[in-house]
Amino acid sequence: xxxKEFLKIMEQDxxxxxxxxxxxxxxxxxxxxxxxxGIEGAEHDMICSVCVDDLVKAGITKEDVLKLxxxxxxxxxQEEYLACCV
Numbered sequence: 430x431x432x433k434e435f436l437k438i439m440e441q442d443x444x445x446x447x448x449x450x451x452x453x454x455x456x457x458x459x460x461x462x463x464x465x466x467g468i469e470g471a472e473h474d475m476i477c478s479v480c481v482d483d484l485v486k487a488g489i490t491k492e493d494v495l496k497l498x499x500x501x502x503x504x505x506x507q508e509e510y511l512a513c514c515v
Contacts, residue, residue: 430494432485438494439481449502452476452513458461458497459511461476462487469510484511 459466459478470477497503497511506512 430491431483431491432481434491435481435485435489435494436505436508438491439498439503441457443499448507450505452515455497455501455511455513457501458493458501459484461487461493475506475510475514477506479511480509481505481511 456467458479462484463479466479468476468478501513503511503513
């Protein structure tokens with residue numbers, strides 16, 4: 430998986446299918462690749478986590494990127510950080 434492939438997936442429309450806390454589930458999925466990852470920043474209705482580049486270097490699979498986007502409704506903010514509306 431390259432960063433370009435990662436960003437292309439994250440640009441797709443999400444068909445949110447999650448009936449659980451998508452923010453927590455996304456953070457748990459991210460921690461599968463970067464064990465000490467967590468919330469790096471927050472705004473009124475959004476949390477931000479790791480840099481896309483770090484997650485790609487950690488070996489995230491295409492399947493997990495698709496899960497973050499399509500099932501958990503995560504996105505890329507400022508073309509750099511993974512983020513999720515809460």
